[in-house]
Amino acid sequence: xxxxxxxxxxxxxxxxxxxxxxxxxxxxxxxxxxxxxxxxxxxxxxxxxxxxxxxxxxxxxxxxxxxxxxxxxxxxxxxxxxxxxxxxxxxxxxxxxxxxxxxxxxxxxxxxxxxxxxxxxxxxxxxxxxxxxxxxxxxxxxxxxxxxxxxxxxxxxxxxxxxxxxxxxxxxxxxxxxxxxxxxxxxxxxxxxxxxxxxxxxxxxxxxxxxxxxxxxxxxxxxxxxxxxxxxxxxxxxxxxxxxxxxxxxxxxxxxxxxxxxxxxxxxxxxxxxxxxxxxxxxxxxxxxxxxxxxxxxxxxxxxxxxxxxxxxxxxxxxxxxxxxxxxxxxxxxxxxxxxxxxxxxxxxxxxxxxxxxxxxxxxxxxxxxxxxxxxxxxxxxxxxxxxxxxxxxxxxxxxxxxxxxxxxxxxxxxxxxxxxxxxxxxxxxxxxxxxxxxxxxxxxxxxxxxxxxxxxxxxxxxxxxxxxxxxxxxxxxxxxxxxxxxxxxxxxxxxxxxxxxxxxxxxxxxxxxxxxxxxxxxxxxxxxxxxxxxxxxxxxxxxxxxxxxxxxxxxxxxxxxxxxxxxxxxxxxxxxxxxxxxxxxxxxxxxxxxxxxxxxxxxxxxxxxxxxxxxxxxxxxxxxxxxxxxxxxxxxxxxxxxxxxxxxxxx
Numbered sequence: 059x060x061x062x063x064x065x066x067x068x069x070x071x072x073x074x075x076x077x078x079x080x081x082x083x084x085x086x087x088x089x090x091x092x093x094x095x096x097x098x099x100x101x102x103x104x105x106x107x108x109x110x111x112x113x114x115x116x117x118x119x120x121x122x123x124x125x126x127x128x129x130x131x132x133x134x135x136x137x138x139x140x141x142x143x144x145x146x147x148x149x150x151x152x153x154x155x156x157x158x159x160x161x162x163x164x165x166x167x168x169x170x171x172x173x174x175x176x177x178x179x180x181x182x183x184x185x186x187x188x189x190x191x192x193x194x195x196x197x198x199x200x201x202x203x204x205x206x207x208x209x210x211x212x213x214x215x216x217x218x219x220x221x222x223x224x225x226x227x228x229x230x231x232x233x234x235x236x237x238x239x240x241x242x243x244x245x246x247x248x249x250x251x252x253x254x255x256x257x258x259x260x261x262x263x264x265x266x267x268x269x270x271x272x273x274x275x276x277x278x279x280x281x282x283x284x285x286x287x288x289x290x291x292x293x294x295x296x297x298x299x300x301x302x303x304x305x306x307x308x309x310x311x312x313x314x315x316x317x318x319x320x321x322x323x324x325x326x327x328x329x330x331x332x333x334x335x336x337x338x339x340x341x342x343x344x345x346x347x348x349x350x351x352x353x354x355x356x357x358x359x360x361x362x363x364x365x366x367x368x369x370x371x372x373x374x375x376x377x378x379x380x381x382x383x384x385x386x387x388x389x390x391x392x393x394x395x396x397x398x399x400x401x402x403x404x405x406x407x408x409x410x411x412x413x414x415x416x417x418x419x420x421x422x423x424x425x426x427x428x429x430x431x432x433x434x435x436x437x438x439x440x441x442x443x444x445x446x447x448x449x450x451x452x453x454x455x456x457x458x459x460x461x462x463x464x465x466x467x468x469x470x471x472x473x474x475x476x477x478x479x480x481x482x483x484x485x486x487x488x489x490x491x492x493x494x495x496x497x498x499x500x501x502x503x504x505x506x507x508x509x510x511x512x513x514x515x516x517x518x519x520x521x522x523x524x525x526x527x528x529x530x531x532x533x534x535x536x537x538x539x540x541x542x543x544x545x546x547x548x549x550x551x552x553x554x555x556x557x558x559x560x561x562x563x564x565x566x567x568x569x570x571x572x573x574x575x576x577x578x579x580x581x582x583x584x585x586x587x588x589x590x591x592x593x594x595x596x597x598x599x600x601x602x603x604x605x606x607x608x609x610x611x612x613x614x615x616x617x618x619x620x621x622x623x624x625x626x627x628x629x630x631x632x633x634x635x636x637x638x639x640x641x642x643x644x645x646x647x648x649x650x651x652x653x654x655x656x657x658x659x660x661x662x663x664x665x666x667x668x669x670x671x672x673x674x675x676x677x678x679x680x681x682x683x684x685x686x687x688x689x690x691x692x693x694x695x696x697x698x699x700x701x702x703x704x705x706x707x708x709x710x
Contacts, residue, residue: 059436060450061148063186066339069146076144076433077346080131082353082480084457087362088126088174091167093118104544105517105552105579108509111494112378115364120374123164124365125150125184128449129343132430132457134479140429144436147450149180150340150369151188159337160196177447190339194372197338204330229273235536237544238267239274246275246299250282257300262290263429265562271297284310344370348388351478353489357413357456358396360492360503361444382505386490393485395459397493397502403470404463417441417455420462424469425474428461516558518565519582521550522574534574538564552579 077083093101095118106114127148152162175181192200196706231239242260249255260271268287274475275285284302289295302310325372335342344366347354354360363385368374371388375381385392398404399411408419421427432438439454460480467484468475478484499512520531528543535541535553542554555561561578568576577585 059144059146060183061189063153063189064187065341066189067336070342073343074346076131076353077129077147077350080133080144080350081350082132082355082457082460083347083350084128084130084132084355084453084460085347085359085362086128086356086452086456087124087365088128088179088449089119089122089124089170089361089365090164091119091122091170092361093167094165095120096402100109103546103552104496104498104542104562105514105554106494106497106500107511108494108500108503109378111360111497112381114119114505115361116374116376119361120364120368121152121163121165122167122170122365123152123162124362124369125188126179126449127340127343128451128453129347130457131448134477139477140431142433143430143454143457144433145439145450147448148343149183149188149341151184151193152369153188153190155190155333159200160192163262167473176448179447190337191341191370191696192338193341193368193370197334197341200334200337204334207330224631229270230503231270231274235267236269238263239270242271243274243278246279246283248297249301250279255301257298260297260299261704262294262296267293268295268297268703275299281307283307286310286314317517341370344388351390353391353393353576354382354389355393355395355456355460355480357394357416357452357459358493358495359392359394360494362393363492378503382503385505387634392490392505393460393488394493394502395456397491398463398488399459399527400493400501401488404466413452413455413459416459420459425466428458428465430458430461514579516555516561517579518553518561519550519577519579520553520574524548526574535564 059072061073092098096114101114101118102111127150129146129148131144134141152160152164154161161175171181190541245258245260248260262483263271272285275283282301284300284307286298286300287295288298364374364381365379367384367388372384375384396411396413399408399416407424408416410416419425439451441455441458463475464478464480464482464485468478471484491502492505493502494500499514500510503509520534522530526549528545531543531551531553532541535555538560539556541556544552544554546552555564565576565578568574622649
């Protein structure tokens with residue numbers, strides 16, 4: 059289902075219901091570019107640490123725009139053993155909605171735009187009809203503005219139907235309305251003469267006629283009657299005239315004014331909050347996904363998550379550990395299918411983990427493609443047509459890949475299970491880890507704990523003149539055999555040697571060199587950490603010095619160390635975090651029962667064994683593969699005792 063600004067409001071309920079009923083969600087994004095500076099090969103250095111990769115992407119990728127967001131919800135139908143899918147393709151664009159709203163500036167990368175255009179991407183739907191959005195801080199600021207407007211409106215309500223107490227002179231009634239006004243006057247005269255009557259109701263009439271009635275009666279009857287306008291159920295307005303002495307008339311006029319003021323405030327309030335919701339726009343979808351706490355599945359989704367948080371939640375924090383905390387507060391459970399396909403037990407039977415190739419491979423043995431149908435009223439995707447790089451379609455096949463791989467894990471259980479739920483413990487080891495592209499020995503960013511810290515004992519850091527090229531590095535290390543060069547910038551690179559015992563020799567060769575310097579990877583990391591620590595300390599000390607001066611000026615007598623620290627703490631930027639309620643685990647017929655244990659003599663995986671997660675060095679995934687899987691792998695050596703989910707280094 060395509061969703062633009064034109065049908066966003068009317069589609070909200072449908073999207074909310076789809077999210078609420080889903081077993082899991084799949085997402086994907088399309089961007090206006092990837093890197094605003096260095097080429098992708100430099101942006102994705104093979105020896106990046108997770109912190110370095112995060113900093114590169116934060117610096118060079120966040121000025122691009124996520125302008126298409128794909129969301130696909132999957133709900134399993136137990137009776138018919140199939141999944142029901144609902145796909146949504148959102149076009150997103152930060153269109154300013156008034157003069158005070160943020161006027162977002164973003165950049166485009168020509169290669170990315172050209173590629174999307176070649177895939178049939180409709181840019182008109184983005185720029186003309188894209189759904190607007192605000193992040194949390196922008197929403198807070200706008201909400202405060204509207205609350206201020208509402209506060210001002212509360213004291214400025216002007217009743218619509220309050221008549222003047224006196225008139226300066228006779229009212230000039232147009233000729234065509236004289237008969238109508240004379241009849242009204244006659245009825246008022248009759249009311250005043252007949253004491254048994256308390257009030258009369260006139261027939262509904264036009265606004266101009268009501269004005270003439272008010273003016274005429276206020277001039278002719280300054281005392282003794284009260285005139286009020288009411289509405290029928292069909293919203294037709296009519297006038298009621300009743301007996302009232304001066305005191306009663308004033309009391310009724312005050313009541314009428316109070317009612318009109320309340321109505322006016324309600325109208326202003328409704329209009330303002332509707333405008334606020336329109337401005338928040340697509341961010342309401344992200345809030346709904348976050349509130350649901352459902353598993354969110356993506357493919358190679360680090361950039362998708364970074365852009366989603368940056369655009370719709372808050373600016374990305376400077377430090378990786380803060381990013382991890384924010385990410386988990388927004389998306390408590392994330393699974394990256396590229397990471398899943400790149401690890402055991404999949405890596406030996408899946409050669410290519412790009413999304414299109416992965417989807418095709420998972421249709422073949424030993425995998426079993428799931429039965430997935432589109433819900434009524436939703437478009438049906440045909441994987442044979444390959445609508446790649448439409449965010450909704452990419453989210454759809456990402457969901458298919460997850461289902462196929464999760465179900466394959468069920469074959470390692472005793473007894474085997476044909477279907478594995480997204481809530482099953484057997485998939486938990488893959489949760490909250492984001493795949494790192496082209497990093498040799500750190501496959502993922504661990505959102506729930508410390509990242510891997512490989513020793514890299516055979517890696518050297520080399521600094522050299524800007525004029526040097528790769529060939530110069532090969533010549534410098536020609537005596538050490540094959541090397542791998544990973545450029546950092548114009549004047550530095552990592553050089554990986556074949557043998558770790560050659561590192562010391564290589565470092566010694568540069569001891570007296572003037573044009574270049576070689577140091578071990580450990581020395582490089584230590585100096586970088588010391589530099590970062592010194593810089594951070596300098597910034598903090600600078601803030602402390604400023605705050606100390608301010609406090610001494612204002613509170614010379616009472617400036618204690620405790621209040622000083624509190625003041626500094628208030629100066630520090632605070633990133634708002636949202637507490638998440640515990641995930642409600644639903645027990646279903648499709649899931650393993652709590653505490654299910656596999657017979658130890660079978661050498662198969664127990665579902666409880668995954669509780670160790672990836673927090674330990676390795677996870678013993680299985681000790682014996684199913685017989686049918688063995689037959690499919692020709693030349694596989696029998697008796698392989700242990701397969702690890704990740705081949706992780708010894709040092710974390």
